Amino acid sequence: MVGNDRLHTPQEALKALSADLAPLPCEWVRLETAGDRVLAQTLYARHDTPPFNNSAMDGYALRAGDSGRVLPVSQRIMAGQSGTALEEGTCARIFTGAPLPEGADSVIMQEEVDVRDEGVFIPAGLETGNSVRLKGREIRIGEVLVSRGTRLNSAALGFLAGQGFDQVPVYRKPRVALLFTGDELKLPGESLAPGQIYNGNRFMLMDLLVRFGAELTLVEQVPDTLEAMTQALEHASHLVDVIVTTGGVSVGDADYVRRALESLGRLDLWRLSIRPGKPLALGHIGPCRFVGLAGNPVSSFVGAWLFLRPLLGGMQGCDDMRALPEVTAQAEFQTETAGRDHYMRVTLQWDGDGYRAQAFEDQDSSILRSCVSANALAVIRANSKIMPGERVRCLLLTS
Ligand SMILES: Nc1nc2c(c(=O)[nH]1)N[C@H]1C(S)=C(S)[C@@H](COP(=O)(O)OP(=O)(O)OC[C@H]3O[C@@H](n4cnc5c(N)ncnc54)[C@H](O)[C@@H]3O)O[C@H]1N2
Numbered sequence: 001m002v003g004n005d006r007l008h009t010p011q012e013a014l015k016a017l018s019a020d021l022a023p024l025p026c027e028w029v030r031l032e033t034a035g036d037r038v039l040a041q042t043l044y045a046r047h048d049t050p051p052f053n054n055s056a057m058d059g060y061a062l063r064a065g066d067s068g069r070v071l072p073v074s075q076r077i078m079a080g081q082s083g084t085a086l087e088e089g090t091c092a093r094i095f096t097g098a099p100l101p102e103g104a105d106s107v108i109m110q111e112e113v114d115v116r117d118e119g120v121f122i123p124a125g126l127e128t129g130n131s132v133r134l135k136g137r138e139i140r141i142g143e144v145l146v147s148r149g150t151r152l153n154s155a156a157l158g159f160l161a162g163q164g165f166d167q168v169p170v171y172r173k174p175r176v177a178l179l180f181t182g183d184e185l186k187l188p189g190e191s192l193a194p195g196q197i198y199n200g201n202r203f204m205l206m207d208l209l210v211r212f213g214a215e216l217t218l219v220e221q222v223p224d225t226l227e228a229m230t231q232a233l234e235h236a237s238h239l240v241d242v243i244v245t246t247g248g249v250s251v252g253d254a255d256y257v258r259r260a261l262e263s264l265g266r267l268d269l270w271r272l273s274i275r276p277g278k279p280l281a282l283g284h285i286g287p288c289r290f291v292g293l294a295g296n297p298v299s300s301f302v303g304a305w306l307f308l309r310p311l312l313g314g315m316q317g318c319d320d321m322r323a324l325p326e327v328t329a330q331a332e333f334q335t336e337t338a339g340r341d342h343y344m345r346v347t348l349q350w351d352g353d354g355y356r357a358q359a360f361e362d363q364d365s366s367i368l369r370s371c372v373s374a375n376a377l378a379v380i381r382a383n384s385k386i387m388p389g390e391r392v393r394c395l396l397l398t399s
């Protein structure tokens, strides 16, 4: 699989990543912390929702057959209270969400009645079930509430809470070590000597990894020596499920990542036929997975979206994360590619008819500015020419 002479396709990289890829074990977490976690078991409704017939309006509950006359108000029912059986020929003052009293079969909103001294005049022709939310309308006891593999969004959390769940079973988060190579790197806040730069990838990748569901166990700068890199990989491989590195994975004199990996485990694949992100390296150290991203910031950014997201998604049992959503858009740029597929950073805008894709002018892999307003990657095949107005395939950057 490894070969210095052949560049691999992204599909081959995804295949290598999905070999033996299984979700991590299940754990129960409190609902407050379950946002974006992936459900590890299908959950079933514990009771009907809503649990009782209730009013959809502020108004009056009655028997529909009693409409067309003045009805005395026999009781008043607020949300959270329960009324008593409604006597025939009377109505109950009722508020939104309050349980319908036994005997009532409909509600009329207060704007539609005439309140008089002797009671409330209800116009004729009220239909049974009017403004009533029936028990079990949303879901019935025993039905599937949320399926295994669902990434819990805000609505899912509220829906589960509505069924009384305070804890939910989710797949464990992948533990990730993020290691940086490059003796030129300093942290913001430190001063820069000539030739040094700030470690921008640290902040970008930490944020992306968290968005993709990782638990960051280790974040560390590794000195540019083979010994230091070997030691750092060895140490990290005992702590985490995935080691991610940036930089040092190309062919320079200080590019030790591959050699360190090979001395401890195995390199599954190296170098892709894409731009940016050619020098990607994938491998294993025992059961620990290894993803070596290129150091150029845009290469790291694109590599993270294309490969870390599906990997972490697979480890969390989330099929939706295995591929980025796609749309086609009309290019508002012109470009010509050479021998590698180009993942251009574009800003998609909906013009009422379709998407339009604008590309940042400088698409070099060192220009992170090209990613700041990007919300998609336009995939331009190798050796092709795109003119403004042509349709291009775009991968949406949604975590
Ligand atoms: N002779 C060749 N040279 C290069 C090749 C090649 O095939 N033959 N490939 C080029 C491509 S494509 C890329 S991409 C880069 C990637 O190389 P590395 O992954 O080894 O990355 P470094 O050399 O360590 O760094 C590249 C670049 O990025 C800057 N960098 C690194 N880490 C960070 C960070 N954490 N934050 C911000 N910037 C970072 C680093 O200073 C370099 O400028 O190799 C080409 N060369």
Ligand code: MOO
Pocket: 274, 275, 276, 277, 278, 279, 294, 296, 298, 299, 365, 366
């Ligand atoms: O693969 Mo590199 O990221 O093109 O510059």
